C-alpha cells in the first residue's frame with residue numbers, strides 16, 4: 001500500500017466527525033512503532049517530520065521506510081512535512097514522496113502568508129499533495145519554530161475565511177490557544193473561536209500542540225472540525241522515559257534490541273491512547289485489512 005494524500009483522509013474524518021492523529025516521528029524505528037500500533041487499532045494515521053528530522057534522517061530514507069511500513073502493516077498512511085518555512089525544502093520533500101506539506105508563513109503579514117501559501121499550492125495541488133497553512137501564531141517550541149507566550153496570537157475567523165478563498169488550501173491550522181510542548185498550566189482553548197472558524201471555512205482544521213491537552217478538550221476540538229490532531233512531545237517523552245528507566249535499572253545494558261523494545265512498547269501505548277481519544281479506531285476500510 002503506497003503512502004496516500006492526507007486530503008481525502010482528513011475530508012472523510014471531518015465528514016464522519018472523528019480525528020486523525022499526526023504523530024511526529026524522530027527516528028526510522030519509530031515509524032514502525034506508530035504503524036504497528038495503528039494497525040492494531042485498524043486506524044488510518046499520519047506520520048509527520050519536522051525539517052530537523054528531514055535533515056537528520058534524509059527525506060528519501062523517511063519516505064522509503066514509511067512506504068515499506070505502511071505496506072507491511074496495511075495501514076492507510078499519509079506522510080507530512082511539519083512547520084516548513086522554506087520553499088526549497090518543501091520541493092525536495094514532495095519530490096522524495098511526501099504526500100502532505102505545511103508551509104508555515106504565519107510569522108509574516110497576512111498578504112505574505114497568502115503569497116507563500118499560493119506558491120506551494122501551485123507546486124503541490126496538481127500532484128494531489130495536501131497543503132497545510134497556519135493563521136495566527138501557535139505559541140511554544142517546535143524545533144526551529146519558537147513563539148513566546150506574548151507573541152502567540154489567535155487566528156481571526158474572518159481572516160481564515162479570506163485566506164482559504166484566496167489560497168485554496170485544503171487544510172488550515174488556526175491558532176486557537178494551544179501551544180507546542182508540555183503546558184505549565186491548563187491550555188486555554190478558545191472553543192467559540194473554533195466554532196466560528198468552522199462555520200466560515202469548510203475544510204478540515206488542524207490542532208497543533210496536541211500534547212498534554214485534556215482528553216475532553218481534544219474530543220471537543222475534533223467535534224468542532226479539527227480533524228487533524230498533532231502529537232509530538234508526549235510521544236517523544238513516552239519512549240525517552242522508557243529508555244531512561246531501562247538504563248537506570250540496568251546501567252550496563254548493551255543490547256539495543258532490549259532498550260528499543262521498551263521504547264517501542266511505550267510508544268505504542270501512547271499512540272493507541274491518542275487514537276482512541278480522536279475516535280479513528282476501526283476506520284480502515286475492510287478491503288485493506290489483511
Ligand code: 13P
Nearest residue numbers: 181208209211230232233
Ligand atoms: P506537541 O509537541 O505539543 O504535541 O505539538 C505537536 C505539533 O503541533 C507539531 O506541529
